Amino acid sequence: MGRVYRFLLTPRWWGINVFVVLAIPFCVFMGSWQLGRFEDRVQGHKDASAQSTANEKAAPRPLDSLLPVDQKTSGKRATATGHYGRQLLVPGRELDGRTGFYVVTLLRTDGSAGPGGGDGKALPVVRGWMPGAASAAKAPAAPKGEVTVTGALQASESPGSNGASAAGGLPTGQLGAISAASLVNLVPYDVYDAWITLDTADAGMTAVPATAPQGSGLDLKAFQNLGYTGEWFVFAGFVVFMWFRLLRREAEFTRDAMLGLTDSPTETTQEQEQAPEPSPEASPRG
Structure with missing residues (x-):
């Protein structure tokens, strides 16, 4: 063997x-x-x-105590106080199988003297979701005066995540992703590299649920x-x-x-080597 x-x-x-x-x-x-x-x-x-x-x-905890946003703080309930400023729409967002848009209003936090002045930073606040095509006429106006908001803290969106779009050419007053990078050229003041979605949406809108960390x-x-x-x-x-x-x-x-x-392969090779070559006389002549 x-x-x-x-x-x-x-x-x-x-x-x-x-x-x-x-x-x-x-x-x-x-x-x-x-x-x-x-x-x-x-x-x-x-x-x-x-x-x-x-x-x-x-x-809920104060906003500044949860920054910067990471996997541990993403989704935690945050609270912030300020005055609502510019309002923007985020089209093409789905909720419960329907397509609609987010209503995002910038909250001017400490340091602002009201909707029109001050040097404080702005926090994007998703006040709710509405079905259909994005329309500023359909979006409810933000409350006046000082407000305190409470909602789930979220990290800035990147194109392709959570339905965020990288497509340009959106109409004035709309943006594809909720992020400081998207807002830097739209507003004349600093924006937090984070946003919150309200626990309870404002009247006429549906609350946007928090998403899991990326x-x-x-x-x-x-x-x-x-x-x-x-x-x-x-x-x-x-x-x-x-x-x-x-x-x-x-x-x-x-x-x-x-x-x-x-x-065996060895024997076969030896036989081929020992086989005599045919002589010229043995070959047939024409």
Whole structure:
């Protein structure tokens, strides 16, 4: 039996064996790493859901104590006081399966002398959502005088997240994403790199629910990690399968050659080398 598997000591099989020994642990490592990424995303989704429930029950805190916005503070209830200033609309936002628009009003916080003056910063406040095409005539006017708002703190949007649009050419008074970068050229004062959505929408509008922090949900990337996990483990199994198949095939060929059922590759080569070449006299003449 040992003579049958003597081919395993040949240089060709040394190369095959080294490849298998290296490939299998590598595939298992990569599959385990992708599985770990998927599990981290699942755990992050669970943590975000638990945090969202806790945020709804927690007492609101002053805005400045929650800045800058990160995964821990996103969704927490914040409160701020000031005067409402310019109002803008964010078109193309969906809620409960319907398309509509957000009504965003800038709240001039401490340091402002009212709607028209002062050096205080402005906080974008989503006062609610309305169905249909964005229309300034349909959007309710903001309350006058000093107001205190309470709502869920949110990070500035980036194009492509939460329905935010990167398309330009919007009509005056509209913006594609709620962010300081989008507002910097629209208002003559500083804007917080954050925004809040009111717990209770103003009259005639529907409250906009807070969104989970970016990267904490079960998005397409999470399931891509799961798919890659399966691919790496399948490839590891394929390497083992092919190694056994080649081993069995080579062993059967060697065994048949030992029994004289077939010629070994060495004998076949020797016979070809020893075969006499036909002489010129033996070739037919025309």
